[in-house]
Amino acid sequence: MEMPAVYAARIGSQPDRSSIDRLLAYLPPDKQARIGRFRNFADAQRTLLAEIVVRNAIVGTTGTDNRSIRFDTNCYGKPYLKNSEYFNFNISHSGEWVVFVFGHCAVGIDVEQIGPIDISLAERYFSPLEYSSLMSHDPSDRIACFYDLWTLKESYVKAVGKGLSIPLDAFAILIGRDGIRMEGGGPERYFFRQYGIDAGYRLSVCSAKDEFPACPVLLNAEDECVSFIRHCQEGTGYG
Ligand SMILES: CC(C)(COP(=O)(O)OP(=O)(O)OC[C@H]1O[C@@H](n2cnc3c(N)ncnc32)[C@H](O)[C@@H]1OP(=O)(O)O)[C@@H](O)C(=O)NCCC(=O)NCCS
Numbered sequence: 001m002e003m004p005a006v007y008a009a010r011i012g013s014q015p016d017r018s019s020i021d022r023l024l025a026y027l028p029p030d031k032q033a034r035i036g037r038f039r040n041f042a043d044a045q046r047t048l049l050a051e052i053v054v055r056n057a058i059v060g061t062t063g064t065d066n067r068s069i070r071f072d073t074n075c076y077g078k079p080y081l082k083n084s085e086y087f088n089f090n091i092s093h094s095g096e097w098v099v100f101v102f103g104h105c106a107v108g109i110d111v112e113q114i115g116p117i118d119i120s121l122a123e124r125y126f127s128p129l130e131y132s133s134l135m136s137h138d139p140s141d142r143i144a145c146f147y148d149l150w151t152l153k154e155s156y157v158k159a160v161g162k163g164l165s166i167p168l169d170a171f172a173i174l175i176g177r178d179g180i181r182m183e184g185g186g187p188e189r190y191f192f193r194q195y196g197i198d199a200g201y202r203l204s205v206c207s208a209k210d211e212f213p214a215c216p217v218l219l220n221a222e223d224e225c226v227s228f229i230r231h232c233q234e235g236t237g238y239g
Contacts, residue, residue, distance in 0.1 A: 003211035004103030046093035108159030155206035
């Protein structure tokens with residue numbers, strides 16, 4: 001795998017209430033407990049589907065059996081696959097979408113459902129350069145532009161792995177005719193790509209290498225659940 005792979009799955013009706021317990025049985029106890037604690041069913045669905053999509057990719061790419069997959073998190077909460085420096089991944093979920101990127105280098109991804117926002121938030125969170133670029137847009141375009149910048153910024157802090165411990169106004173993302181670039185931030189260079197998966201969402205990916213696929217691979221949520229169960233039944237699962 002030379003360049004990062006980007007996957008997107010729309011939840012739709014899957015995983016549904018009747019398949020959740022079956023799927024959970026093949027996850028380690030801490031993950032079962034975390035998903036079981038969600039009061040909101042959609043949160044449980046999003047987190048479970050993301051877990052399954054990542055596990056399917058690990059099984060398919062590295063040949064590791066589901067039972068042998070071990071994750072850990074860095075001190076800022078970014079999950080990584082233990083004992084595999086070559087499988088870097090990151091996930092994001094919002095509304096009906098679960099998205100995920102994996103590659104050989106540091107990667108981050110963010111999807112956000114576009115919704116009404118108070119544009120003055122941008123003055124608080126964005127750098128002065130980003131804020132003036134946002135305000136230079138026609139008012140009717142500002143919400144979409146806000147989400148472009150928001151997801152790009154989040155994809156960066158997620159690629160670095162430090163999350164929001166990086167002050168969001170400490171670096172600027174500039175979207176120009178010749179591409180997307182960053183000013184400020186740390187000494188390492190990062191690169192960006194945006195994908196259109198749904199008119200109501202913005203999806204941004206950040207990578208330490210300037211190589212991106214032309215478009216995300218669209219996954220079918222039901223197929224992912226079915227192939228995960230099939231793989232687990234061939235093994236013995238966690239039970
Ligand atoms: C990780 C973070 C940066 C993104 O969270 P988010 O946008 O709410 O959620 P996403 O769905 O995009 O990503 C969540 C996933 O990121 C991963 N993640 C968690 N910590 C991470 C970190 N430090 N670095 C990278 N990835 C991380 C996890 O896999 C998590 O999935 P899970 O919840 O199923 O375990 C989080 O720290 C956060 O709180 N964001 C707040 C958003 C905000 O205020 N943005 C303002 C921008 S203008």
